[in-house]
Amino acid sequence: MDYVVLLKQVPDLAEELEIDADGTGLDREWLSFVASEWDEYALEEALLLRDQGHGGTVTCLALGVETGDVDELLATCLARGADRVIKVGSFEAPPDSHTAAAAFADALAHVHYDLILTGVQAIDDLDGQVGPLLATRLDLPHVSVVTHIALAHHHTTVTVHQEYAGGIVAEFEATLPAVLGVQTSRETPRYAPVSRIRQLMKTATIEAMAGGGGAGSGLVIEAMAIPETGSTAEMISGNPQAIAERIAAILSERGIGTAVAR
Amino acid sequence: MPGRDVTREVFEGISSGGETLFYVLTAVATIIFFVGIGVRLRKYIRGRRQDVIGSPLGFVGRAARSLVDTAVNRTVAKRDPYAGVFHAAIMWGFIVLFIGTAILTVESDVIRPFAPDLSFYWGAFYLGYSLVLDVLGLVMLVGIAAMAIRRARRPRQLDYGRVDIAPATTDRGGFRTGDWIFLGWLAILGLSGFVLEGARILAHDFPDFEVFSPVGWVVAGAFRIIGLDAASAESIRYVTWWGHALTALAFVAYFPFSKAIHTLADPVNLALRSPLAGRRLPVLTASGPSPADGHLGIRDLADLTWKQLLDVDACTKCGRCHDACPAVASGAPLSPRDLILDLRQEADAAWSILAPLGEHRSDHAYGGGTAAEAEVTANGGSRLAGGLISANTLWSCTTCLACVEACPVGIEHVPTIVGMRRSLVDQAIVSPTLQAAFTSLAKQGNSFGQAGRARGRWTDDLATPIVDARREAVDWLWFVGDFASYDVRVQEATRQVARVFQAAGMDFGILYEGERNAGNDVRRAGEEGLFELLVEHNVGQLSKARFRRIVTTDPHTLNTLKFEYPDFGGDYEVWHYSQVIAALLESGDLQVSRRTNRRVTYHDPCYLARYARVTAAPRDVLAAIGAELVEMPRNGANTFCCGAGGGRVWQDDSGLAERPSEQRIREAATLAGVTDFVTACPKDLTMYTAAAKATGHDGRIEVADLIELVAAAIELPDETPPPDAEVTPTQLVAAEILPG
Numbered sequence A: 001m002d003y004v005v006l007l008k009q010v011p012d013l014a015e016e017l018e019i020d021a022d023g024t025g026l027d028r029e030w031l032s033f034v035a036s037e038w039d040e041y042a043l044e045e046a047l048l049l050r051d052q053g054h055g056g057t058v059t060c061l062a063l064g065v066e067t068g069d070v071d072e073l074l075a076t077c078l079a080r081g082a083d084r085v086i087k088v089g090s091f092e093a094p095p096d097s098h099t100a101a102a103a104f105a106d107a108l109a110h111v112h113y114d115l116i117l118t119g120v121q122a123i124d125d126l127d128g129q130v131g132p133l134l135a136t137r138l139d140l141p142h143v144s145v146v147t148h149i150a151l152a153h154h155h156t157t158v159t160v161h162q163e164y165a166g167g168i169v170a171e172f173e174a175t176l177p178a179v180l181g182v183q184t185s186r187e188t189p190r191y192a193p194v195s196r197i198r199q200l201m202k203t204a205t206i207e208a209m210a211g212g213g214g215a216g217s218g219l220v221i222e223a224m225a226i227p228e229t230g231s232t233a234e235m236i237s238g239n240p241q242a243i244a245e246r247i248a249a250i251l252s253e254r255g256i257g258t259a260v261a262r
Numbered sequence B: 001m002p003g004r005d006v007t008r009e010v011f012e013g014i015s016s017g018g019e020t021l022f023y024v025l026t027a028v029a030t031i032i033f034f035v036g037i038g039v040r041l042r043k044y045i046r047g048r049r050q051d052v053i054g055s056p057l058g059f060v061g062r063a064a065r066s067l068v069d070t071a072v073n074r075t076v077a078k079r080d081p082y083a084g085v086f087h088a089a090i091m092w093g094f095i096v097l098f099i100g101t102a103i104l105t106v107e108s109d110v111i112r113p114f115a116p117d118l119s120f121y122w123g124a125f126y127l128g129y130s131l132v133l134d135v136l137g138l139v140m141l142v143g144i145a146a147m148a149i150r151r152a153r154r155p156r157q158l159d160y161g162r163v164d165i166a167p168a169t170t171d172r173g174g175f176r177t178g179d180w181i182f183l184g185w186l187a188i189l190g191l192s193g194f195v196l197e198g199a200r201i202l203a204h205d206f207p208d209f210e211v212f213s214p215v216g217w218v219v220a221g222a223f224r225i226i227g228l229d230a231a232s233a234e235s236i237r238y239v240t241w242w243g244h245a246l247t248a249l250a251f252v253a254y255f256p257f258s259k260a261i262h263t264l265a266d267p268v269n270l271a272l273r274s275p276l277a278g279r280r281l282p283v284l285t286a287s288g289p290s291p292a293d294g295h296l297g298i299r300d301l302a303d304l305t306w307k308q309l310l311d312v313d314a315c316t317k318c319g320r321c322h323d324a325c326p327a328v329a330s331g332a333p334l335s336p337r338d339l340i341l342d343l344r345q346e347a348d349a350a351w352s353i354l355a356p357l358g359e360h361r362s363d364h365a366y367g368g369g370t371a372a373e374a375e376v377t378a379n380g381g382s383r384l385a386g387g388l389i390s391a392n393t394l395w396s397c398t399t400c401l402a403c404v405e406a407c408p409v410g411i412e413h414v415p416t417i418v419g420m421r422r423s424l425v426d427q428a429i430v431s432p433t434l435q436a437a438f439t440s441l442a443k444q445g446n447s448f449g450q451a452g453r454a455r456g457r458w459t460d461d462l463a464t465p466i467v468d469a470r471r472e473a474v475d476w477l478w479f480v481g482d483f484a485s486y487d488v489r490v491q492e493a494t495r496q497v498a499r500v501f502q503a504a505g506m507d508f509g510i511l512y513e514g515e516r517n518a519g520n521d522v523r524r525a526g527e528e529g530l531f532e533l534l535v536e537h538n539v540g541q542l543s544k545a546r547f548r549r550i551v552t553t554d555p556h557t558l559n560t561l562k563f564e565y566p567d568f569g570g571d572y573e574v575w576h577y578s579q580v581i582a583a584l585l586e587s588g589d590l591q592v593s594r595r596t597n598r599r600v601t602y603h604d605p606c607y608l609a610r611y612a613r614v615t616a617a618p619r620d621v622l623a624a625i626g627a628e629l630v631e632m633p634r635n636g637a638n639t640f641c642c643g644a645g646g647g648r649v650w651q652d653d654s655g656l657a658e659r660p661s662e663q664r665i666r667e668a669a670t671l672a673g674v675t676d677f678v679t680a681c682p683k684d685l686t687m688y689t690a691a692a693k694a695t696g697h698d699g700r701i702e703v704a705d706l707i708e709l710v711a712a713a714i715e716l717p718d719e720t721p722p723p724d725a726e727v728t729p730t731q732l733v734a735a736e737i738l739p740g
Helices: A037-054 A070-080 A097-108 A130-138 A194-203 A240-253 B016-045 B056-072 B081-114 B123-152 B173-203 B208-212 B214-225 B230-257 B259-272 B306-314 B320-324 B336-350 B391-395 B402-406 B413-426 B432-444 B452-461 B482-486 B488-503 B520-524 B528-544 B555-568 B577-587 B606-611 B616-624 B645-650 B660-669 B682-694 B706-713 B729-737
Strands: A002-007 A009-011 A033-035 A057-065 A084-091 A115-119 A142-151 A157-163 A169-175 A178-182 A207-209 B476-479 B508-510 B549-552 B574-576 B599-602 B676-679 B702-705
Touching: A002 A037, A002 A070, A033 A037, A037 A057, A037 A070, A037 A115, A037 A142, A037 A178, A057 A070, A057 A097, A070 A084, A070 A194, A084 A097, A097 A130, A115 A130, A130 A142, A130 A178, A142 A169, A157 A178, A169 A178, A194 B413, A194 B528, B016 B230, B016 B259, B016 B306, B056 B259, B081 B123, B081 B173, B123 B173, B123 B208, B123 B214, B173 B214, B173 B230, B173 B259, B208 B214, B214 B230, B230 B259, B259 B306, B306 B336, B306 B413, B320 B336, B320 B402, B336 B413, B391 B413, B402 B413, B402 B606, B413 B520, B432 B528, B432 B645, B452 B482, B452 B488, B476 B488, B482 B488, B482 B682, B488 B577, B488 B682, B488 B702, B488 B706, B520 B528, B520 B555, B520 B645, B528 B555, B549 B555, B549 B577, B555 B574, B555 B606, B574 B577, B577 B616, B577 B706, B599 B616, B616 B706, B645 B682, B660 B682, B676 B682, B676 B706, B682 B702, B702 B706
Parallel strands: A002 A057, A002 A115, A057 A084, A084 A207, A115 A178, A142 A178, B476 B508, B476 B549, B549 B574, B599 B676, B676 B702
Antiparallel strands: A009 A033, A142 A157, A157 A169
16 A cells, blocks of 8 residues: 655744735745644554555655745654655745646656545645645545545555534545545644654655646735724733633623633 | 780681581672672673763762762761661661671681781780771661661651552562561671670680670670570570571672662762763764664663663662652652662563562553553563653653752662653654644744744833844843743743843843743753754854853753753853842842842742752842741752643643642641742742642732842832733633643
């Protein structure tokens, strides 16, 4: 079983985001980048499947984007236990999903895979299209928003869950190879020790492959803005004590429990 | 002058065959002794290399001091004068009796056969020798009796019950038996010697000069009173002679395999202990001796250094670390004593070394780990970190250094624990909360999950801005620290530090968003790579700033800047702010205008009192501002941890029976009339404010930072912050979720 995981970095929300002078993107001066949370779930699932009896290799692919640090992202994959990492194409800025899917498809012509996993979506575009677009290009089955990935004994099919509203769960079976958009992993993504990442940054081989070009979503960001505060919401401000008292007051006004201000 | 007849015959009444038998047995016992020592030395040779010498001159100085410490039993007597006095009695009694026996051996086996003219075992020498040995023999017996009484009462630290395993599944009876055998054997040696002496004196009908053996004389008198005659005394003497001789020879053979080995191992261990133990942790280098599979930290037995293996052998199970440890006190699954003993038992079992008598492995589930978890590694022995010693046990340590401080034989528990934590991190055995803290520290440089650029934001409310030390030269570079910068409660104290410094006309600046967490607790949580990342960043920023010396509000930061940054190219003069305030009050740069009339107690932060050994400065400050200081029972270097150190603050503490901080508040609450619980560490301020509330003492005891009392005493004018510029709800939420 050979697993391929597609990953990318997204802006770290712990930093305070500001909109740049053009008004169409984020100000990069203070931007720091972290691995996309859903992509980390995808990697964790691949590692768990490999290590829990199915064997094989885990190969991680990321686009060679200049923002952030793709090498660090891929070294972190190795530190977590991936077998092989590949940087695909070369992009000044994170491309749209169509371009990304085209680039990954180009690279995957040279990589063996049985199962392709990626995060169901990412916070920077909320597009969720890389998986479906890639599956279309490679003519593979695809399921999105999946959990509970299980492989059949002979590695011919994969069974996954999709959770619906109201506590309903659907189970799908797909023939391998397949593309999955992962919603969450069975376990918290494992920790990658910084010593290992630093060591791997110096010593590991990060392969490079060409890919991309020609595609495009046809969408353009016209303006980016911070949402205005609606008049119906009450923003509570002040010192911690004042905030706590206000929350306690609201709760008791609505008769929710007996709030005790501490 | 007493003549040549004033002496005694060494092998009196023993046939030549008997004498030969004695020498054969002596040879056998001696061989067993040295084989035993050899087996132990072989164990240490299996350890990894560790330089404990450093500069030869410094080492000689430390070794000489340790020798004096050993001679006067300073470390044994510390905080336990009873044990100190009676241990010294046993030790010196034993040493003098041993020397006496050695002198006798020289006389009877060297001088008499080869140079009889030089014989000295008679006359005045004999009298003095007899008197000294008799008195010291008695001293030893008194010591043994006193220690036996103490042991029979089973004080908490000598009850070998485990904190992490149910009593039913572990049996420490072997430990107690081994201890009693050692003590009892010494007692039998001493008592049989006096019986022998008494019988001899009675058999010889009380020669006048034998009054110089006063104890023997009294014993002889007692024999006569109970009706023994000279002939029966002689037969008692003959039997006791063999009894005493065989007991002594058997003791020689038993020595290296028993608790007795501590008499040899511990002076060495004391001499080799490092003055920077725990303060400066060893650097993990890829170029250093690393195992073939490239794992980091202490994962297996083979990863222990020879000094760490000597450490585990040095343990006498005295239990002082167990008694001092905040993890033990709060019901966490860690006892430093048990951890050390587990390592010892594992090393002995894995490497087929005869364990000390009665100390065979009896626990099947060490540290809560199961036999299956403790997988056997290629190096022999089971996996230590996360196996034999469970992850929960290792994560329970607050690195408060109380164990190292309390240990009378120089065992360095904390570096060994951190070594195993490094392996846990390497194996990715990291709890979600700790992982979140690490991730935030790597990306934002703080553990609060807040923006790195927000680090200097606490200064916004100051009337007088603080110099940016990256742009202007300053005298003092103030390294503020995470808690002082981000924690909303501590920020108030931090602003007061700034304003007091300003009031004193101090020339100081800060690095603003250039500063990152100094890494002290990151390192102690075992994340060495992240620590290096933080150090490199901070050293880079500090190298851009121009300053003469550093002051920090955080004792944890103080430790790593002072002791560890030099290994990474950052050598600075580092002060704690309490030292600076004390100096400013002393010099008159700060004037007390309203003396505090409060009755306060002072909590010594571990990293200030034990690591940096600063205990006087905060007390000087309290005295200068007129506070009446009432000490808690545990104070100074004997302080009790708040439970937040070494990365504990990033871990879940809900499983504890009672948090150390809450125990500490209750300790303070027993002091009559004390209204303020004063401390000098940002983490303490947070921990104890919470603990005072949790224990319901918040109305009675005010938790305050030293600076808050100083600000009041110098009548720092009130500076109310503008009403709108305050905490946003998201910051609050982050602070609640990630209290680290």
